[in-house]
Amino acid sequence: xxxxxxxxxxxxxxxxxxxxxxxxxxxxxxxxxxxxxxxxxxxxxxxxxxxxxxxxxxxxxxxxxxxxxxxxxxxxxxxxxxxxxxxxxxxxxxxxxxxxxxxxxxxxxxxxxxxxxxxxxxxxx
Amino acid sequence: xxxxxxxxxxxxxxxxxxxxxxxxxxxxxxxxxxxxxxxxxxxxxxxxxxxxxxxxxxxxxxxxxxxxxxxxxxxxxxxxxxxxxxxxxxxxxxxxxxxxxxxxxxxxxxxxxxxxxxxxxxxxxxxxxxxxxxxxxxxxxxxxxxxxxxxxxxxxxxxxxxxxxxxxxxxxxxxxxxxxxxxxxxxxxxxxxxxxxxxxxxxxxxxxxxxxxxxxxxxxxxxxxxxxxxxxxxxxxxxxxxxxxxxxxxxxxxxxxxxxxxxxxxxxxxxxxxxxxxxxxxxxxxxxxxxxxxxxxxxxxx
Numbered sequence: 001x002x003x004x005x006x007x008x009x010x011x012x013x014x015x016x017x018x019x020x021x022x023x024x025x026x027x028x029x030x031x032x033x034x035x036x037x038x039x040x041x042x043x044x045x046x047x048x049x050x051x052x053x054x055x056x057x058x059x060x061x062x063x064x065x066x067x068x069x070x071x072x073x074x075x076x077x078x079x080x081x082x083x084x085x086x087x088x089x090x091x092x093x094x095x096x097x098x099x100x101x102x103x104x105x106x107x108x109x110x111x112x113x114x115x116x117x118x119x120x121x122x123x124x125x
Numbered sequence: 126x127x128x129x130x131x132x133x134x135x136x137x138x139x140x141x142x143x144x145x146x147x148x149x150x151x152x153x154x155x156x157x158x159x160x161x162x163x164x165x166x167x168x169x170x171x172x173x174x175x176x177x178x179x180x181x182x183x184x185x186x187x188x189x190x191x192x193x194x195x196x197x198x199x200x201x202x203x204x205x206x207x208x209x210x211x212x213x214x215x216x217x218x219x220x221x222x223x224x225x226x227x228x229x230x231x232x233x234x235x236x237x238x239x240x241x242x243x244x245x246x247x248x249x250x251x252x253x254x255x256x257x258x259x260x261x262x263x264x265x266x267x268x269x270x271x272x273x274x275x276x277x278x279x280x281x282x283x284x285x286x287x288x289x290x291x292x293x294x295x296x297x298x299x300x301x302x303x304x305x306x307x308x309x310x311x312x313x314x315x316x317x318x319x320x321x322x323x324x325x326x327x328x329x330x331x332x333x334x335x336x337x338x339x340x341x342x343x344x345x346x347x348x349x350x351x352x353x354x355x356x357x358x359x360x361x362x363x364x365x366x367x368x369x370x371x372x373x374x375x376x377x378x379x380x381x382x383x384x385x386x387x388x389x390x391x392x393x394x395x396x397x398x399x400x401x402x403x404x405x406x407x408x409x410x411x412x413x414x415x416x417x418x419x420x421x422x423x424x425x426x427x
Contacts (some may be wrong), residue, residue: 067265
């Protein structure tokens with residue numbers, strides 16, 4: 001299972017909004033110590049959730065556009081992990097966590113996102 | 126029973142654990158949830174001798190922890206919830222569990238002092254922040270109010286101007302207490318505005334910070350400054366809550382001590398909890414070392 005995909009704000013439509021699965025986006029930057037602490041923990045998640053969630057991350061130091069995008073989306077601290085369904089935020093985790101707690105919280109967010117999955121157009125029979 | 130129990134897993138506590146372990150004393154160190162302490166929030170450590178290429182705070186903590194373990198110190202990530210220093214040997218409570226030790230080194234450090242406003246607590250992480258290194262990037266093209274007038278307030282205000290369009294420093298005094306170099310840098314930075322003799326009365330906003338209400342301490346006049354972020358950099362509070370009623374505390378919350386020796390035999394103090402002057406990584410390590418040597422002498426006397 002590959003690790004989280006690095007995304008740019010310019011790729012939002014293509015990589016997050018048009019995705020049928022819930023998408024997790026980590027807003028982080030490479031000078032943020034809490035982000036560094038969370039890196040191995042976040043990178044271990046795709047293995048645990050399989051294809052259920054798409055894991056991505058956006059580096060806020062990579063471009064001004066990324067920073068402005070995160071600010072508009074309500075990010076006020078790094079790392080912030082926001083789970084989206086077709087681009088709509090359904091829940092967030094702010095700051096660092098111990099590995100098990102982090103996985104449990106993601107699980108709770110996905111369970112919460114069930115109604116959002118129902119809104120996905122079903123294949124016609 | 127342990128020879129030495131160390132409370133606090135920052136550089137002071139870890140250095141003490143390295144020395145204590147190496148002296149073959151049965152040692153346990155409780156880190157609590159804030160593993161590594163304040164240095165863990167520092168991205169590049171550039172002034173610690175021996176690391177010319179610089180090292181990150183968490184990496185350094187990891188190395189110090191490995192070194193302490195190598196010499197046999199136990200590192201326990203649980204939080205000490207109570208202490209009983211009224212009789213010897215001393216007792217540490219970790220929830221229901223009790224640990225007994227012949228000596229104790231207190232290295233619980235200090236935390237950012239806060240204004241103590243209800244609105245400050247409500248907006249923490251929603252525009253109110255204490256770590257500029259961590260959160261400055263979130264204020265690209267926005268405005269930030271920095272509260273404080275010492276070295277860290279002015280240094281952090283300067284750092285934030287790399288992103289924010291404007292930083293307004295609000296300081297209760299009539300001039301900065303920061304070093305001359307930083308003062309000059311702040312005064313010549315076009316993105317920095319300064320307001321002296323002003324205190325923050327309330328932080329305003331709905332979901333996120335949208336402003337602060339400040340009061341001029343000379344005229345009593347109140348003004349609202351619109352802002353997206355508020356950095357609180359007004360100093361430090363020693364983490365000495367655990368020792369209230371057990372040890373004599375100073376007015377600032379530090380523990381009354383002669384260097385590392387407290388008024389109780391076998392109880393020592395090290396690191397930033399008792400340092401409002403230097404607060405450096407290397408000075409914390411230095412006092413951790415002194416405490417461990419004093420402990421060793423205390424234990425040798427029996």
